[in-house]
Amino acid sequence: MLHLVIADAELETIPEQMQADPSIRRFAKKRNKRVDRMILDSNYMHTSIDRYFPNESKRRGRPDIIYLLLEMTQESILNHKNQLRTYVHTRNNQVIRISPITRMPKSYNRFIGLFEDLFEKRVITNNGKELLSMEESSLEDLINSIRRDRTILLHPKGEMKKPSEFISNSNTLIVIGGFSEGDFISDTSFIMERYAIFDQELTIWSVANEMVANYERAIGLT
């Protein structure tokens, strides 16, 4: 089994400080949503994010990269073969568990709607089966709750190695940063195996693809 843990993902509902912002309130009215139930999305709220979080505006509110990541992981051969588990840990220490049977809506707007539902209800089911669930947990507690033989952190400052050189067919947990800029917020000092797979910046879904494809190969699927 491969456990993919996305750490410190920039996925959150509108922070309290921003809820009175006129442009955010207009946006909520247009969408017929309560302000505090909308997901922060820099694609549409960049100016407001800049106003309230000037030093973090480049990284906050990036549900789009989580959407792209989950379109990849859930549709992979590894997931079809029930050998992949994906967890999204957020900047606010919330953890979303994605069931292997879950397929993401192909439309981004519907993906946002689904995750807004999840933030409100904490669980999404279909015919009695849990598709998505959300709980409070630190990154370290999440990792310690998962049975695995190896724990690997992908980090630009890790040892430069090709994925084929460090991915084996053991029960492996791999941590990938869920943000497009900057560093981890959570403590990751307890993870000893640290690698960088490429000398340029990669998107998180490209990194996840590399992990998934190389793990499939390591266990003989591809």
Added chain:
Amino acid sequence: MLHLVIADAELETIPEQMQADPSIRRFAKKRNKRVDRMILDSNYMHTSIDRYFPNESKRRGRPDIIYLLLEMTQESILNHKNQLRTYVHTRNNQVIRISPITRMPKSYNRFIGLFEDLFEKRVITNNGKELLSMEESSLEDLINSIRRDRTILLHPKGEMKKPSEFISNSNTLIVIGGFSEGDFISDTSFIMERYAIFDQELTIWSVANEMVANYERAIGLT
């Protein structure tokens, strides 16, 4: 080099038969676009597609899967290393060449806007560099215009093989169907090497990921 050719992609502007449809016209007005310059998108126009193309309504108007595919291919290590060329051939025998330097907009709406621009202007440049270009061409003519040592068609009825068993480090062209349902419209009978990589249906971006990751491995990148 790996050449990925997406064949018979369900990517087109609003077909003539649909341009007088009231709901399509309302949609165009809301977007402040000319009807004939909008991209057909079943996420928003499903009912109308059903009315005008009842037998094809399940496959037509799928720019969303091309968007997801290009987010994968353009951000891959193989593309960063300038070893990937991606071509999108459409159901109407139009061919879009995507430059390796092109990165897709992360927002789906902006992606649609970019491709609407492309359909109108036939070329998208940035600082004098061509990012996207469009021409009229059949699938066979496109393939014959590309220098390659091997031509492979991925097809559910091809020989079942793992990607690692058929991908080598030669100059390879791989054809993937650019639709979510049904069969190729274009003639593909001239392609002799045909493989299926999995016994269940996969999305086109999952198939592309497998090709890219296995080619990276074959040439020693990962």
